[in-house]
Structures are given as C-alpha cells and as structure tokens.
Amino acid sequence: xxxxxxxxxxxxxxxxxxxxxxxxxxxxxxxxxxxxxxxxxxxxxxxxxxxxxxxxxxxxxxxxxxxxxxxxxxxxxxxxxxxxxxxxxxxxxxxxxxxxxxxxxxxxxxxxxxxxxxxxxxxxxxxxxxxxxxxxxxxxxxxxxxxxxxxxxxxxxxxxxxxxxxxxxxxxxxxxxxxxxxxxxxxxxxx
Amino acid sequence: xxxxxxxxxxxxxxxxxxxxxxxxxxxxxxxxxxxxxxxxxxxxxxxxxxxxxxxxxxxxxxxxxxxxxxxxxxxxxxxxxxxxxxxxxxxxxxxxxxxxxxxxxxxxxxxxxxxxxxxxxxxxxxxxxxxxxxxxxxxxxxxxxxxxxxxxxxxxxxxxxxxxxxxxxxxxxxxxxxxxxxxxxxxxxxxxxxxxxxxxxxxxxxxxxxxxxxxxxxxxxxxxxxxxxxxxxxxxxxxxxxxxxxxxxxxxxxxxxxxxxxxxxxxxxxxxxxxxxxxxxxxxxxxxxxxxxxxxxxxxxxxxxxxxxxxxxxxxxxxxxxxxxxxxxxxxxxxxxxxxxxxxxxxxxxxxxxxxxxxxxxxxxxxxxxxxxxxxxxxxxxxxxxxxxxxxxxxxxxxxxxxxxxxxxxxxxxxxxxxxxxxxxxxxxxxxxxxxxxxxxxxxxxxxxxxxxxxxxxxxxxxxxxxxxxxxxxxxxxxxxxxxxxxxxxxxxxxxxxxxxxxxxxxxxxxxxxxxxxxxxxxxxxxxxxxxxxxxxxxxxxxxxxxxxxxxxxxxxxxxxxxxxxxxxxxxxxxxxxxxxxxxxxxxxxxxxxxxxxxxxxxxxxxxxxxxxxxxxxxxxxxxxxxxxxxxxxxxxxxxxxxxxxxxxxxxxxxxxxxxxxxxxxxxxxxxxxxxxxxxxxxxxxxxxxxxxxxxxxxxxxxxxxxxxxxxxxxxxxxxxx
Numbered sequence: 001x002x003x004x005x006x007x008x009x010x011x012x013x014x015x016x017x018x019x020x021x022x023x024x025x026x027x028x029x030x031x032x033x034x035x036x037x038x039x040x041x042x043x044x045x046x047x048x049x050x051x052x053x054x055x056x057x058x059x060x061x062x063x064x065x066x067x068x069x070x071x072x073x074x075x076x077x078x079x080x081x082x083x084x085x086x087x088x089x090x091x092x093x094x095x096x097x098x099x100x101x102x103x104x105x106x107x108x109x110x111x112x113x114x115x116x117x118x119x120x121x122x123x124x125x126x127x128x129x130x131x132x133x134x135x136x137x138x139x140x141x142x143x144x145x146x147x148x149x150x151x152x153x154x155x156x157x158x159x160x161x162x163x164x165x166x167x168x169x170x171x172x173x174x175x176x177x178x179x180x181x182x183x184x185x186x187x188x189x190x191x
Numbered sequence: 192x193x194x195x196x197x198x199x200x201x202x203x204x205x206x207x208x209x210x211x212x213x214x215x216x217x218x219x220x221x222x223x224x225x226x227x228x229x230x231x232x233x234x235x236x237x238x239x240x241x242x243x244x245x246x247x248x249x250x251x252x253x254x255x256x257x258x259x260x261x262x263x264x265x266x267x268x269x270x271x272x273x274x275x276x277x278x279x280x281x282x283x284x285x286x287x288x289x290x291x292x293x294x295x296x297x298x299x300x301x302x303x304x305x306x307x308x309x310x311x312x313x314x315x316x317x318x319x320x321x322x323x324x325x326x327x328x329x330x331x332x333x334x335x336x337x338x339x340x341x342x343x344x345x346x347x348x349x350x351x352x353x354x355x356x357x358x359x360x361x362x363x364x365x366x367x368x369x370x371x372x373x374x375x376x377x378x379x380x381x382x383x384x385x386x387x388x389x390x391x392x393x394x395x396x397x398x399x400x401x402x403x404x405x406x407x408x409x410x411x412x413x414x415x416x417x418x419x420x421x422x423x424x425x426x427x428x429x430x431x432x433x434x435x436x437x438x439x440x441x442x443x444x445x446x447x448x449x450x451x452x453x454x455x456x457x458x459x460x461x462x463x464x465x466x467x468x469x470x471x472x473x474x475x476x477x478x479x480x481x482x483x484x485x486x487x488x489x490x491x492x493x494x495x496x497x498x499x500x501x502x503x504x505x506x507x508x509x510x511x512x513x514x515x516x517x518x519x520x521x522x523x524x525x526x527x528x529x530x531x532x533x534x535x536x537x538x539x540x541x542x543x544x545x546x547x548x549x550x551x552x553x554x555x556x557x558x559x560x561x562x563x564x565x566x567x568x569x570x571x572x573x574x575x576x577x578x579x580x581x582x583x584x585x586x587x588x589x590x591x592x593x594x595x596x597x598x599x600x601x602x603x604x605x606x607x608x609x610x611x612x613x614x615x616x617x618x619x620x621x622x623x624x625x626x627x628x629x630x631x632x633x634x635x636x637x638x639x640x641x642x643x644x645x646x647x648x649x650x651x652x653x654x655x656x657x658x659x660x661x662x663x664x665x666x667x668x669x670x671x672x673x674x675x676x677x678x679x680x681x682x683x684x685x686x687x688x689x690x691x692x693x694x695x696x697x698x699x700x701x702x703x704x705x706x707x708x709x710x711x712x713x714x715x716x717x718x719x720x721x722x723x724x725x726x727x728x729x730x731x732x733x734x735x736x737x738x739x740x741x742x743x744x745x746x747x748x749x750x751x752x753x754x755x756x757x758x759x760x761x762x763x764x765x766x767x768x769x770x771x772x773x774x775x776x777x778x779x780x781x782x783x784x785x786x787x788x789x790x791x792x793x794x795x796x797x798x799x800x801x802x803x804x805x806x807x808x809x810x811x812x813x814x815x816x817x818x819x820x821x822x823x824x825x826x827x828x829x830x831x832x833x834x835x836x837x838x839x840x841x842x843x844x845x846x847x848x849x850x851x852x853x854x855x856x857x858x859x860x861x862x863x864x865x866x867x868x869x870x871x872x873x874x875x876x877x878x879x880x881x882x883x884x885x886x887x888x889x890x891x892x893x894x895x896x897x898x899x900x901x902x903x904x905x906x907x908x909x910x911x912x913x
Contacts, residue, residue, distance in 0.1 A: 026912055027893075027897075031893055033911045034820065034822050035823075067897070068894070068896055072894060093890070098825070098830065098886045099826075101822045102826040104822075105361075105827065137834070138376060138835075139374045139396065139834070142837070143397075143399050144395060144839075144840075145393065145394055145398045146394060147393060147394055150490060150492065153564060154560060154561070154563055154565075157559075157564075
C-alpha cells in the first residue's frame with residue numbers, strides 16, 4: 001500500500017482536499033492543452049500520470065500546494081521524455097525544454113503523434129527521425145557583404161546647409177524676410 | 192563613370208557568370224525635347240492669353256504674382272495632359288519599350304537565383320502572408336519555384352505584431368511545405384526605415400542573389416510576371432532595374448473603387464506617355480520592381496543628407512533617389528508597363544489616402560536637396576522635380592486663389608468700377624468675362640483631355656471594353672469619377688498645403704490611428720478630419736459672396752468640395768456603396784470582371800479567415816502572452832532569436848539593446864508579478880529579444896503558484912483551460 005493510498009481518507013486525496021487536486025488537475029490539463037493535446041482519453045491519462053507523481057511527493061512536502069507539486073512533476077516528466085527521445089545530453093532544463101517543444105512542433109505532434117507524446121519508448125522510427133532531425137531555419141546561411149554609401153555632392157545645397165550653420169544667419173535671414181514682407185504689404189496697399 | 196562590372200553571378204555558385212557592362216552614356220534628348228516642348232508651348236500660349244486678360248483690367252504686382260503662379264500651375268497640368276496625348280498616340284502607333292527591344296521570353300534562367308522580399312512594418316500580418324502565399328503558389332505553377340526565395344523582412348516595432356508575424360510565417364511555411372524557401376527576419380532596430388531594412392537584407396544575404404524583387408506589404412505578383420522580369424533582366428544586361436506598373440485591386444469602398452477604376456482606365460495612357468520620354472531613364476516606385484543586386488549594392492546605399500529635419504538626415508522617399516543613383520552609374524532603369532500581373536492595393540478612404548500623402552509629401556520635398564546633386568542625369572532631376580511639384584502644386588494653387596481674392600478685395604476697396612479695355616490680341620473680340628471663360632474652358636480641356644483619350648483608347652480595344660463592363664458603363668463611371676475628383680481636389684489642395692507647411696516648420700508631425708467602423712469612416716472621425724475644411728469652405732465662400740456675387744459662382748466648385756467634405760469622406764468610405772455601384776456596373780475594373788486566379792484565391796482566403804474570426808483584433812499584449820505561455824510559440828521565438836544571434840551584426844545590435852544584462856531578469860520578474868501593463872514598450876521588446884530569459888519566463892509562468900502571478904497572467908492561463 002503506497003503513501004497515496006494510505007492518505008485517501010474521505011474527502012481527501014493523498015492527505016489533501018479534493019478541491020486542491022482539482023486545481024492541480026486544471027493547471028496540468030491547461031498546459032497539455034497548450035501543447036495541443038486534444039484527444040481526451042490520452043489527455044486524461046497523461047494528467048492522471050502527472051498527478052500520481054505529485055501525490056507521491058505530497059506527504060513529504062506538505063507546505064507546498066498540490067498545484068505546485070503537479071506542475072513541477074509535469075515539467076520534470078516532459079523534460080525526461082524529451083531527453084530520451086532526443087537522446088540529448090543532460091543540459092539546462094530550459095534549453096532542453098525549448099528544443100523539445102520545437103521538435104514537437106516540427107514533427108507535428110498535435111496532428112500526427114499525440115499517442116506517442118510522453119509514452120515510453122520504443123517509438124516509431126518516423127516519429128523519432130522527425131523529432132531528432134527537424135530544425136527551424138528562418139534564413140539561409142549568412143553571406144555577409146558591406147554596402148558603403150557613395151558620397152553625394154549636393155552642390156549649392158551643401159553650401160547653403162553650411163551657411164545655415166553659421167551663427168545668427170537664420171536670425172538675420174528671418175529679419176530680411178520680415179522686412180521684405182513689410183515692403184510687399186506697403187506696396188500692395190498703396191496702389 | 193563606368194562602374195565596376197558586377198559579377199553578375201551575385202547569386203553565389205551560379206552556373207552562368209557573365210560580365211555585364213553598364214550602358215555607355217547616350218543621348219535620347221529628342222523625345223524629352225518634343226514632349227516637354229509641347230507642354231511648354233501650350234503653357235506659353237495660354238499664359239499669353241491669361242496675361243492679356245490681366246492686362247485688360249490693368250497691371251499690378253498682384254497680377255504679376257498671379258501670372259507667375261498660373262504659368263507654373265498650368266505647366267503642371269500641361270505636362271499631365273501631354274502624358275495622356277503622347278501615351279494615347281504611342282499606344283495607337285506602338286511605342287519603343289523594354290519588352291519589345293528583343294526577344295527575351297526564351298531566355299534561359301536556369302541557376303539564376305532571385306529573392307522576393309517583403310519589407311513590413313507593423314502591417315496587417317494576415318494580409319501580408321496571404322499575398323505572399325498567392326505569389327508563391329503562382330510561381331510554383333510556373334515550375335520555376337526553385338529559382339526563388341521569399342523573405343519577410345520585418346521592421347515591426349510592436350511586440351504583438353512581431354509575434355504574430357512569426358506565428359503566421361510558420362503556419363505559412365508549414366502549409367506550403369516551404370521551410371528553406373520562405374524566410375523570416377526581424378531587425379533589432381528599424382534604423383534607416385524601409386531602405387535600411389532592404390540594406391540589411393542585402394548586407395546579410397544579398398550576395399546569394401543576382402536579382403531581388405521588392406514587394407510592398409499589400410503587393411501580389413503573378414508567377415509568370417516574376418519569371419518574365421528575371422528573363423528581361425537576363426536578356427538586357429545593361430538594365431539595373433525594371434519597374435512594373437502595379438494595378439490597384441481589391442478595393443471595396445466607394446472611394447477605393449473609384450481610385451481603382453481611375454488607375455486602371457487612365458493609367459495605361461499616362462504610363463505609356465511617361466515611357467515615351469523616359470525610356471531607359473525611368474523611375475523606381477519602391478515596390479513591384481526587379482533590381483540587379485550587385486548594381487544596387489554598389490551604388491544605392493543612400494548617404495545621410497546634411498542639416499536637420501525635415502530636409503536633412505535620412506532620405507525618406509528613397510526610391511526616386513535610388514533610381515537616380517543607378518542612372519548616374521550608367522545603369523538603365525525601365526518601366527515594364529505592358530507586363531500584366533503586378534498588383535497592389537489602394538487606401539480605402541479619403542482619410543487613409545491623405546495619411547499616405549502626408550508621408551510621401553515630406554519625402555518628396557526632401558528631394559529638393561537631392562535634385563541639385565552633381566552627376567545626376569537630367570532626367571533624374573526631372574523625375575525628382577515632378578515629385579516635388581506634385582505636392583507643391585497644392586499650396587501654389589491655394590496661393591493663386593488667395594492672390595486672386597486679394598486683387599478682388601483691393602478693387603472693391605477702391606470703390607471704382609472695373610474698366611476693361613480691349614484685348615491685346617486683336618483677333619479676340621470677346622468681353623472680359625468671355626475672355627476669362629475661354630481660359631477656363633482651355634484649362635478644363637487640358638485637365639480632362641487625357642480622360643477623354645483614355646475612353647477613346649478603351650473604345651478601340653474590344654477586350655478591354657468588356658473588362659470595364661462596356662463602353663457605356665465606363666463612360667458613366669468616368670463622368671462620376673471626374674465629378675468626385677472635382678470635389679476631392681480642393682481638399683487635397685488644403686491637405687497638401689498643410690503638409691508642406693508642417694514639413695517645413697514642424698518636422699515629424701504624424702496622424703493618430705483612424706477610427707474606422709466595419710462600414711468605413713465613422714461620422715465622428717469624418718467630422719474630426721474635415722471640420723476645418725468645412726469651416727474654411729463656408730467662411731471663404733461667404734467672404735467671396737460679400738465681395739462679388741459673379742466671382743462666387745466661379746469659386747463654387749472649389750467651395751463645394753470643402754463644404755461637403757464630411758459627408759463626402761464618410762459616404763465614399765462605405766463598402767456598401769462600393770458594392771452597390773459594383774452591382775450597378777459602375778467603376779468596374781478588369782480584375783473585378785475577370786479576377787485573376789491569384790487575386791481570387793487571396794480574396795477567398797481572407798474572407799475565410801475573417802469568417803473564422805482570425806482577423807478579429809486580439810487584446811493588448813496578446814503576443815507577449817503567447818510567447819510566455821504557449822509552449823510552441825515560445826520555442827519558435829527563442830529558436831529564431833538564437834539563430835539571429837549567429838549573425839555578428841545582429842548579436843551586436845542585441846547587445847546594444849541590453850540583451851543579456853541582469854536588468855532583463857528583473858524586468859521579467861516585474862512582468863510576472865505586476866503584469867505587462869506596468870512595463871513600457873521598449874521594456875517589453877527587450878524581454879522579447881532575450882533568448883535566455885524567455886524559456887525561463889515560460890517555465891516560471893507555468894510553475895509558479897497562481898497567487899504569486901499578476902492577475903493578468905492568471906486570466907491568460909485560464910484561457911488555455913477551455
């Protein structure tokens with residue numbers, strides 16, 4: 001009789017209220033939904049497997065919620081499975097997880113291989129090849145070259161631009177313009 | 192200055208490597224002389240008539256100003272008219288054009304690689320991808336797909352758009368089984384805007400391709416057309432760029448359909464006229480064009496202009512200048528106006544069109560700096576000057592009308608009656624009013640002659656007639672479109688005057704987003720955009736009425752456009768009216784009466800996506816939520832970031848952005864604990880750029896107890912529960 005079974009008192013599972021496990025179930029199921037696991041039977045089996053592992057830890061870690069334990073177990077289970085399928089050396093969990101999820105996407109797990117996900121090996125050869133050899137390339141190999149702007153001689157405009165940088169040129173120009181405007185107004189109103 | 196001969200095999204490892212020499216400098220002056228002399232001759236004669244009219248009522252300084260403005264404005268419309276006249280004649284008699292210079296269709300393009308690039312900047316991602324898909328599938332049918340690679344070159348600065356682009360790119364690649372054929376790249380910063388985007392592509396991958404075809408976000412091209420462009424380039428090694436003439440398509444609003452109809456009916460004769468004088472010295476319009484990579488890389492990296500904005504700094508309207516630089520280096524630039532199968536979309540509403548003009552106006556005015564540059568071809572200066580004048584014409588016209596009003600006011604102020612003497616031209620035995628009316632009639636004739644010629648051109652071509660729903664329908668549509676243009680023109684005058692003023696004095700003024708209902712522009716948005724026009728129309732109209740009743744009727748068409756601007760803008764933005772006119776056989780275009788396969792497929796897919804709700808806007812920060820929570824989106828985004836990091840230039844840019852610094856982890860903690868609303872736009876982009884933090888964020892978002900996460904995250908996770 002395992003620890004989980006021992007603590008199944010009425011209204012409780014593994015020593016915790018049913019409602020707490022319900023929350024854990026919901027979170028784990030959400031993650032599998034996010035992985036596009038749509039088959040209800042498979043989904044139910046997977047969630048139950050994760051929760052079983054969480055319940056086994058439940059007694060030893062009473063200060064942690066069932067949901068925390070469950071998502072941790074889910075993460076561990078998924079990463080262990082990725083390591084086996086991809087034959088990946090033990091690396092950072094995040095690196096492995098990223099690679100594994102990308103492989104699932106490229107192998108079209110949600111469309112073709114839902115029944116293989118988290119299943120212990122051996123797996124169909126086609127699935128293994130798709131998982132291990134699929135890679136995403138957003139661009140071909142770089143072939144770096146350098147574009148250098150050619151000088152553009154702007155002729156008189158360049159001179160004007162240089163003049164405009166002289167101190168007080170703009171101020172003087174605006175005064176001249178204002179004066180010209182006054183002359184124009186005078187002329188137009190005295191015809 | 193003969194440029195270094197391009198190793199035409201830009202496109203590494205390509206079988207054929209031919210040495211290409213740009214053409215020697217040649218004179219093709221007679222066409223330009225003939226064309227522009229016709230416009231100048233017409234302007235000179237009519238200006239004489241106008242000067243005579245002014246002389247009859249007595250010379251004044253205001254009269255001289257008026258005459259000068261008249262000459263400039265009339266020259267602009269005379270040049271437009273000549274495009275129509277010469278284009279019509281050239282279409283009748285057969286013109287010298289690139290596709291007719293030599294047989295090119297049998298050209299072998301085996302081993303010639305071409306990139307099709309789609310620069311995007313916060314665009315409607317679904318539309319971009321579906322446009323690309325239409326072109327891809329069409330190219331696939333030609334059996335030449337192996338010669339082409341596709342690139343979505345993103346410059347998007349909105350996090351949600353960035354993530355959506357990646358997702359839709361992946362879906363597209365998976366649907367078409369095109370991994371390794373359709374690529375996606377987003378720049379870390381959008382320095383240099385569109386031309387910086389293209390330059391970045393060329394610096395990274397340009398050397399792989401002999402040619403590249405630039406698309407706009409809403410462009411579609413027929414596969415056969417793309418193949419023909421490559422063949423044209425192969426057959427004409429002196430050509431650096433071939434610009435197709437994109438037909439406007441897919442308009443649904445009344446405004447869009449009228450613009451589309453005008454583009455399709457009048458476009459051919461205008462473009463043929465343009466080709467008549469431009470020949471190998473054509474222009475580049477920024478998209479739907481094929482470019483010789485090596486020539487472009489050698490000569491078209493644009494320098495920064497001296498001085499401050501709006502004229503200094505980065506060249507905004509880069510396309511004209513790039514064509515000018517290619518021509519300066521003795522490459523030919525042609526308009527392949529007779530190649531069908533090149534399409535784009537037009538702004539659906541008057542307000543959207545004005546918004547686009549705002550951007551183009553500043554860019555074209557900036558060309559005033561470039562037009563004087565040493566070494567440019569004379570024809571390049573003409574192209575640049577015409578671009579500038581197309582926006583200056585608005586304020587010049589406004590100044591013309593105001594000067595006329597000033598003269599009127601001055602006369603009325605004197606209290607003297609107007610004495611009209613006999614005209615200087617003795618054969619004109621007309622009164623002053625008749626004289627003015629004669630000039631008015633000539634102006635109208637010059638304005639409308641190209642439209643009449645376009646209809647005559649249509650009448651001579653049975654197939655085209657049918658494509659426009661018959662000559663009667665096309666004529667009625669042209670009359671209605673002309674009436675609309677008459678009302679729209681004064682608004683453009685006011686808009687362009689405002690833009691020119693803003694460009695000169697308030698660099699960087701931009702519009703806010705438009706509020707559009709499902710039907711089009713809302714009345715509130717219409718009122719917001721046009722209340723000023725309405726007030727100007729009413730005040731100006733009343734002032735003229737008080738000054739001189741007969742003059743008011745002359746000004747009536749101008750004032751009418753302003754006064755009715757709000758209903759005009761709102762009603763022409765209606766898709767229901769667009770649909771009704773289509774059913775009535777009005778404003779039909781060839782792509783409506785017989786939709787090409789590519790456009791039909793595009794429309795069907797967009798309609799299906801709309802019906803599925805895939806085009807419905809999602810909530811704010813939905814892209815960020817996807818990257819953090821969705822296991823696949825997270826993995827794909829991180830993988831793309833890691834791949835990007837292989838490029839030293841990108842790695843440097845990421846590092847400059849702050850990627851890899853400990854502060855990013857602190858931002859991630861803040862994101863989880865307080866939600867995205869507490870982060871700035873740049874902070875979100877920084878997190879999304881960090882390939883190390885994102886897998887961590889993904890795990891933490893799922894592993895942490897809900898109570899420690901911001902309420903926003905709890906809601907987002909619940910969405911996966913279904």
